[in-house]
Amino acid sequence: MAYETIIVEIEDEVALIRLNRPEALNALNATLLDELSSALSEADRNDKVRCIVLTGSEKAFAAGADIKEMSTKSFVEVYAADLFGAQIEAIGRVRKPIIAAVSGYALGGGCELAMVCDFIICAENAKFGQPEINLGVIAGIGGTQRLTRFVGKSKAMDMNLTGRFMDATEAERSGLVSRVVPTAKLIPEALATARKIADKSLIATRAVKEAVNRAYETTLHEGLLFERRTFHSMFATEDQKEGMAAFLEKREAQFRDK
Numbered sequence: 001m002a003y004e005t006i007i008v009e010i011e012d013e014v015a016l017i018r019l020n021r022p023e024a025l026n027a028l029n030a031t032l033l034d035e036l037s038s039a040l041s042e043a044d045r046n047d048k049v050r051c052i053v054l055t056g057s058e059k060a061f062a063a064g065a066d067i068k069e070m071s072t073k074s075f076v077e078v079y080a081a082d083l084f085g086a087q088i089e090a091i092g093r094v095r096k097p098i099i100a101a102v103s104g105y106a107l108g109g110g111c112e113l114a115m116v117c118d119f120i121i122c123a124e125n126a127k128f129g130q131p132e133i134n135l136g137v138i139a140g141i142g143g144t145q146r147l148t149r150f151v152g153k154s155k156a157m158d159m160n161l162t163g164r165f166m167d168a169t170e171a172e173r174s175g176l177v178s179r180v181v182p183t184a185k186l187i188p189e190a191l192a193t194a195r196k197i198a199d200k201s202l203i204a205t206r207a208v209k210e211a212v213n214r215a216y217e218t219t220l221h222e223g224l225l226f227e228r229r230t231f232h233s234m235f236a237t238e239d240q241k242e243g244m245a246a247f248l249e250k251r252e253a254q255f256r257d258k
């Protein structure tokens, strides 16, 4: 399918989705979010895709929601449309793993979009921030909620109240990103990581995603029970038999998602 604001490439069972509005540093407008949510849902349904990488350009993952598009809207308009609610929820429903590969600015909605993904690998030039406060508003798609869970209250308050940017070193130290790589190596590293995940059983990678996300939505007791029952359910799969047999036979496992 042809898109206006994103580019989708599928190779080796990995879908690479690039945000592509260079004239606005990949600012998230309604078209981009519509296209992105449908491309991600399509990748989720596509049997040839087992892992997804979401990225932007070297200068910007995304510099936030599109300020030009939003600036003149009224409360009634944004509330009635539930601005960006449907798209972000659709992205949150994707069951295959999504890696955010962040280079340059990930600000406002850009930082929030990266946090909707399952984990973030960033380049040395990455800058994260929730600068909505400078526009007289607050974060609207997770900057006060997901960021707080990633980096804790003190840093989340600091970022949301001052609008300051966090560099890659601080982002890694704070747990916002899983690793930092040289800027030129970002896409190769993210793709290699995605291929590694694509080699696993898709039943198990989906289950990991569900179980880790459960940690943010329930009590420890309920989360541990969910994890244990999900672990038990793996014994109904051929991939569990194959994975354990391959280990004992000292060979690579050939998973078939069954």
Ligand code: CO8
Pocket (backbone or CB within 6 Å): 023, 024, 025, 027, 028, 063, 064, 065, 066, 067, 068, 082, 083, 084, 085, 105, 107, 108, 109, 110, 131, 132, 135, 138, 139, 140, 141
């Ligand atoms: N929206 C629209 N256009 C943008 C945005 C944006 N967020 N960011 C950059 N652009 C445009 C600029 O207007 C400029 O366009 P033009 O050339 O036509 O003037 C072009 O991109 C290049 O930008 P700059 O010239 O500003 O580039 P610099 O390198 O000088 O600066 C910065 C880069 C620091 C990233 C700067 O562009 C900036 O501060 N951008 C805005 C960052 C920001 O405030 N983001 C938060 C936006 S609000 C938000 O994300 C709310 C999300 C929640 C939605 C809630 C729904 C429920």
